[in-house]
Every structure is written in C-alpha cells, then in structure tokens.
Amino acid sequence: MGSAGAPGSARDGCRYLPIAEHGLIGDLRTVALVGTDGTIDWYCCPSFDSPSVFGAVLDADRGGRFELAATGPATTKQFYFPDTNVLITRMLTEEGVSEIQDFMPVATDAGPAAEAVGHRLIRRVLCVRGTMTFRAAIAPRFGYGAVPHALRPIANGVLFDSGELSLALSSSVALEDDGQDASARFTLDQGQTAVFVLDCLDGRIPRPMCSLGQAEDLFTETVAFWRRWVGQSRYRGRWREMVHRSALTLKLLTYAPTGAMVAAPTTSLPERIGGNRNWDYRYLWVRDAAFCVYALLRLGFTSEAEAFMGFLTERVRQGTIGPSGPLQIMYGIDGRTDLPERELAHLEGYRGSAPVRVGNGAAEQLQLDIYGALIDSIYLYDKWGRPISSDHWEAVCALVDWVCEHWDRPDEGVWETRGGRRNFLYSRLMCWVAIERAMRIARRRGLPADVNRWGRQRDAIYHRIMDKGWSVHRQAFVQHEDDDVLDAAVLMMPMTKFIAPTDPKWLSTLDALTEQLVSDSLVHRYDPLASRDGVGGEEGTFSICSFWYVEALTRAGRLDDARLAFEKMLTYANHLGLYAEEISHAGEQLGNFPQAFTHLALISAAFNLDRELG
Known part of the structure; x- marks a missing residue:
C-alpha cells in the first residue's frame, strides 16, 4: 500500500x-x-x-x-x-x-x-x-x-x-x-x-x-x-493487495472469545463535520457480521464463519420472541442485549462534532432484513464451509417460521431511520431471501421443513415487491411503499438473485440510481431530506453503496463502467487501504473508522468483477 x-x-x-x-x-x-x-x-x-x-x-x-x-x-x-x-x-x-x-x-x-x-x-x-x-x-x-x-x-x-x-x-x-x-x-x-x-x-x-x-x-x-x-486466502485476482488488506481489517474487527465482529472499532466519528449523525458502532450488527461471513467464506476463511454461527445459534437459543422478533439487530460483543444509548456531554466530539454517544438505541429497532442476511450466510456456510448441524437447522426453521408470519410488518429498515416505521422494499427483499435460502438448504440436504408453506410466503413477498415497490413515475424500484424515494439498498436486488441483472425493470432502476444518487463513482444511500429519516442533516456518500454499485454494474454486463467505478473507489482509500463509513463531497473520509461493511463490500465487488473479467 x-x-x-x-x-x-x-x-x-x-x-x-x-x-x-x-x-x-x-x-x-x-x-x-x-x-x-x-x-x-x-x-x-x-x-x-x-x-x-x-x-x-x-x-x-x-x-x-x-x-x-x-x-x-x-x-x-x-x-x-x-x-x-x-x-x-x-x-x-x-x-x-x-x-x-x-x-x-x-x-x-x-x-x-x-x-x-x-x-x-x-x-x-x-x-x-x-x-x-x-x-x-x-x-x-x-x-x-x-x-x-x-x-x-x-x-x-x-x-x-x-x-x-x-x-x-x-x-x-x-x-x-x-x-x-x-x-x-x-x-x-x-x-x-x-x-x-x-x-x-x-x-x-x-x-x-x-x-x-x-x-x-x-x-x-x-x-x-x-x-x-x-496465507489461507484463496484469492488470486487482480486486486490482491486491497482484498487482503480488507480481509486483515475484518479479522482485526473480530472479538476472538465469542466470534462476534464489530461494525467498526470507534464511536461517534461524524458522518458530517459539525453534524449530529454520530453513533456507536462497537457492537455486533447481525446484518454486518453475516455479510462479513460471506466475504470471508469467499476467500476461504471458514473458522471465522463457524465462530459467528456458534455466536448466533446461542443468541437464538437464549432469546425470546420480543417486539423486534427472535433476534435483536445488534448485540454486545459478549452477547449482551442491553445497549443503552447515552451522550457524553463533557467531550466536544471530533472537530466539535457533538454529541458523542456510547451505546446504541437502535438495538431496540425492528429491522426485518437481518433474517435474510443471516440465513443467506448460513446457506453459504453450508455450501462452502461445513454442513449445517441439526441444532443450527432447528434454529433456522424457527427463524423462517417467524419471518413467514411477520414479513409484512413495517419496520425501521436497513438504514436505522428514526422517523417511524415504514414498508421498506429492502426489508421485504431480505425476508424473501431468508425463506428462499432456507428452502434451498432443505432441498439440497433433504432436511425436514414446511417448504410448501414457506414457498407460498416467498411468492407473496415477490408479488408484493413487484406490485408495491415499483414506481411508475420513477420507472424504478423505490425505498418504501407509497413514495418515490430512491434508495441505493435496492442495488442488492440482483445480487440476491431476486431479479435478473438484465431485467428491463432492473436496468431502468439502475439508470435512475445512476442519475440521482451517483456522483462519479460515489453513491449516496438516499436523499435524507426526501426520505424524512427522522435524523436530519446532510451526509456524505456511503462507501458500501459505492461497492454495491460496482457489483450491480458487473452483473448487468457493464464491465467497463464497473471496472472504472471500482478503480476510482480504490483511490478514496486511505494510505493503508482503509475506509471509513462515508466519503464527503471533497473526498474526505467521514464516519466510524474503519468500517467492516465497506471492506466486506470491497471484497465481494473485487471477487465478482474479477470473475466476469476472466
């Protein structure tokens, strides 16, 4: 580097x-x-x-x-x-x-x-x-x-x-x-x-x-x-140095005693200098950690995936069905569930960006997408790592049964908005993933499951997204039902195999996102003013969304555009190849640092772009 x-x-x-x-x-x-x-x-x-x-x-x-x-x-x-x-x-x-x-x-x-x-x-x-x-x-x-x-x-x-x-x-x-x-x-x-x-x-x-x-x-x-x-990595592609630095960074963010992975090792580094979007990321987000498992499995690191699976299975065993479901969206690295959020008024914050927060109130939110991220990682672990155990399968079935009953509830969504619950498309999408991946495991392994019921719910989610998530005005899939707000999270639709990457509706969505949310290679997750997310203030571009964009271009066959966007994103890394959560309009890294989400998305984008380039 x-x-x-x-x-x-x-x-x-x-x-x-x-x-x-x-x-x-x-x-x-x-x-x-x-x-x-x-x-x-x-x-x-x-x-x-x-x-x-x-x-x-x-x-x-x-x-x-x-x-x-x-x-x-x-x-x-x-x-x-x-x-x-x-x-x-x-x-x-x-x-x-x-x-x-x-x-x-x-x-x-x-x-x-x-x-x-x-x-x-x-x-x-x-x-x-x-x-x-x-x-x-x-x-x-x-x-x-x-x-x-x-x-x-x-x-x-x-x-x-x-x-x-x-x-x-x-x-x-x-x-x-x-x-x-x-x-x-x-x-x-x-x-x-x-x-x-x-x-x-x-x-x-x-x-x-x-x-x-x-x-x-x-x-x-x-x-x-x-x-x-x-040295255990199987990656031999074009961007070996950056991919391995990302893998080493993800490993650094792992808490060895339990297998938990923190989203980032810092708290309250601001998403905008002088702004109030300052959060504590020193906890395990089920979504982030599940995606990390995917990235590490791609490279051949199976022991980290196994440790995380053990951590999550224990949470399912110990948990009870609460307001946010059988799982919280995040846990302490030791598995604790109580993460009260408070402000440290005696600290001025990075460059005066107050408040400084410790703990995270979002732990009590309902975010339905976590079940799709988790079960997708279990599916990949079963495929690339070790066969799922009977205990793990019982836990999966319990989660899928719950998703089948609750997928149509409004929630706070992947971006942890604080403006009230809505019917987010991404939450529906990942509920579809949760059921679909569990059905794949059951069929491939011959495991007991109520696949007929699961299939009916999976198809109901598909039709709901296609009917309610599509905006005729925007000619694009949008953030949530009953509005026309664009959201970079929908970039995951072809990546989860929900829709073909060359489907006309998807290509129209990709064009709309490119026009409205992409600046050079950098991608905003959404327009916070249009979205009314309950937090307020401006923010930079989200680096994970920029790497999702690279992967969406790759899958759509726009390889020249994908490679150029990827190479440009690499120039925004710091001198060591590390990324914070966001990048400002001036190219400055902002937010908690380094962020696991960004590095796992880099690994995935590099892996898939390499494969398509040949």
Whole structure:
C-alpha cells in the first residue's frame, strides 16, 4: 500500500488529524488507532466496547493520547509490514531516519505471544540512519476522559490506576512524570532501539519489564501470526493487495472469545463535520457480521464463519420472541442485549462534532432484513464451509417460521431511520431471501421443513415487491411503499438473485440510481431530506453503496463502467487501504473508522468483477 506524507509532528497547528490519517492495530479483543504523526488517538481496553483510555480523536484536550515522535520537523510515512497488521510509521528528518513499529501480540496456543492475553501494546522505536532525538508523552484519560487516576512509579516504568482499571507502562528509557502523565526524551544512534510497553492489567499484577530481546520475539511472533492467517486466502485476482488488506481489517474487527465482529472499532466519528449523525458502532450488527461471513467464506476463511454461527445459534437459543422478533439487530460483543444509548456531554466530539454517544438505541429497532442476511450466510456456510448441524437447522426453521408470519410488518429498515416505521422494499427483499435460502438448504440436504408453506410466503413477498415497490413515475424500484424515494439498498436486488441483472425493470432502476444518487463513482444511500429519516442533516456518500454499485454494474454486463467505478473507489482509500463509513463531497473520509461493511463490500465487488473479467 502506498505511504502518506504528514509533514511536521505537531499536526500543523490543527488539534485533530483527518480521520483517514490513522492506521489500525489490534489483538482480536480490542484495537488502537495510530496517527500518521505517531500518536495513538484511540484505544479502549480491555475490549472494543470498553471505555476509552486514549480518546483524543473525540476530544483533543480531554480524551487522552500516547504521543511518540521525533523532536524536530519530520516527514512521516506509514505502512503495514507486508501481509500483517503490524504498523510502521517512518520519520524522515535532516538528522536521520527512524521508524516506530506498533503492534499488539495476539494470544496463541504457543510461543511468546501466549503471555499477551492481557492486552499488551508495544511501541518499538528504531533509529535506521543517523542520530535522532525523540519525545514521548503518555497521558491516559480513563472512562472516556471522565474518571480520574493516580500515577505511581514501578520498576522500569509507571502505573496509571483509575481504581477500576490499571495500565502499566514500562520503558527501556528513563521516564519522568508529573503525578498524572508520563514523558520521556531520548536519543538513539543508528541501529539502536527503544521500547515502550503498555499492559492493560485488568486486576492483575504488573509483569516484568519487556526486554528489547523479548520485544523482538513478540514482533516476530505477531508477524508470523498474521501471515499464517492471511496465507489461507484463496484469492488470486487482480486486486490482491486491497482484498487482503480488507480481509486483515475484518479479522482485526473480530472479538476472538465469542466470534462476534464489530461494525467498526470507534464511536461517534461524524458522518458530517459539525453534524449530529454520530453513533456507536462497537457492537455486533447481525446484518454486518453475516455479510462479513460471506466475504470471508469467499476467500476461504471458514473458522471465522463457524465462530459467528456458534455466536448466533446461542443468541437464538437464549432469546425470546420480543417486539423486534427472535433476534435483536445488534448485540454486545459478549452477547449482551442491553445497549443503552447515552451522550457524553463533557467531550466536544471530533472537530466539535457533538454529541458523542456510547451505546446504541437502535438495538431496540425492528429491522426485518437481518433474517435474510443471516440465513443467506448460513446457506453459504453450508455450501462452502461445513454442513449445517441439526441444532443450527432447528434454529433456522424457527427463524423462517417467524419471518413467514411477520414479513409484512413495517419496520425501521436497513438504514436505522428514526422517523417511524415504514414498508421498506429492502426489508421485504431480505425476508424473501431468508425463506428462499432456507428452502434451498432443505432441498439440497433433504432436511425436514414446511417448504410448501414457506414457498407460498416467498411468492407473496415477490408479488408484493413487484406490485408495491415499483414506481411508475420513477420507472424504478423505490425505498418504501407509497413514495418515490430512491434508495441505493435496492442495488442488492440482483445480487440476491431476486431479479435478473438484465431485467428491463432492473436496468431502468439502475439508470435512475445512476442519475440521482451517483456522483462519479460515489453513491449516496438516499436523499435524507426526501426520505424524512427522522435524523436530519446532510451526509456524505456511503462507501458500501459505492461497492454495491460496482457489483450491480458487473452483473448487468457493464464491465467497463464497473471496472472504472471500482478503480476510482480504490483511490478514496486511505494510505493503508482503509475506509471509513462515508466519503464527503471533497473526498474526505467521514464516519466510524474503519468500517467492516465497506471492506466486506470491497471484497465481494473485487471477487465478482474479477470473475466476469476472466
């Protein structure tokens, strides 16, 4: 992946780096965002959805950060160690060249990383050429910057203690402290190394100092882990580097203890600077995770799919039929169902974009499309992974029976609108998918099912969509019944095999979407003013919709248009190949970062475009 230049180490007078000027590291339990200037701006521990200890991306003054940089003016370039999630930030100055290696060891059954279960964040500084002086400033702010902490010296470092959580910082160079924060200033000659290790103790006693040799061993082990994992990929197409970076990113967003996948590892990064569309994405959305399973299965990663299936089967077993059905649309990464939404008024938000929210009230919404996404992923897992178990099949039948009884209910839809429930076309479409895919499994495997009843309901949904979802005025399929609002979600119609990709009605819809929602290769999900979504304000283009558009063009046989749109979308990735949720009219990445939905859509679009190009 190409590198990005970020001259200067003080953010050029700006308190916030652009969202895209960050890389991601993690250990399959939590992650950290590392800026191109060497500052860690976001880190929650011990898990994705824990309160932040470094949250400068949401408040530059009160959020906390871990700065590490050359003391003088520097140009920085950032890249991933090839085929890994180990991040390298190089600093070029007149005095020399250095690099910061940021990584989090991943717990394995054997090897040095097995001791890193307690979330060990390692920062190695290497002087590659010349002699360079560095500065470090470690300023954690517990509980999203709201919980005070004490600092006390320990062997080779300091301990930050908030009462509920402790961070042990050990360093190979001398540290100073002011009773709250720690800092260091040190000089390295060519070939010399310094190491900072931050341990999330979570009730445990501090570990012995991590020596330079141990840090080297953990670096080697972490590199080997990621290379072994991505080496399982079966993708050999034209866009291998971008596809594998997307796969590595999806893996980083996986919570290993349960198999859950977060939609994104951040909260409240705005969809528009100064706007209020700021949400917490650090949870498992059934829809997003199901689509992730599809993307990873395409590449040959079956164990992730198996873990997710186990997670969802357990939710079905434990759940009861409530107002939103047998499944919630989202869960905590540990499976919890209560995700109360609240605002953190003491944080200003990224570049003043308040409010900052934690928790997500959409967890209580009815979104019927999740059943189609889930059962489609089960169908693909049964086809490409392992045969579905009897327990899984019983759960599928229960879900399909429920869908047959409730598919015609109005809901909040795939975009989680807050303007009241409507009869969304996409929700109907995915209910059709849920029933149709379950029927395929039953017939292929000879499994018991009431396929006659299922078939009647499947056909009723088809006729409802064709009768009520088609706008004569627009000559297109529209967002919901009784209106003419266009919606990029209908791009999924040919992708789910509901309609032929060359059907005249579909081609007319594709033309209407191109004219109204597409700007260059970028696609708006809908017009929020026309849709009356209950949130208000403007938003950027949705990157997942842009990749759906590529796939729709591909399936319609418009390969030149599809390839051009895909190549253009690749130019909107950041320097590491990462995508946030949205892209502004000026090409700036906005929204939570990086977003799983976008990366899984990239994988799907690349796979299918490759296949059609031959």
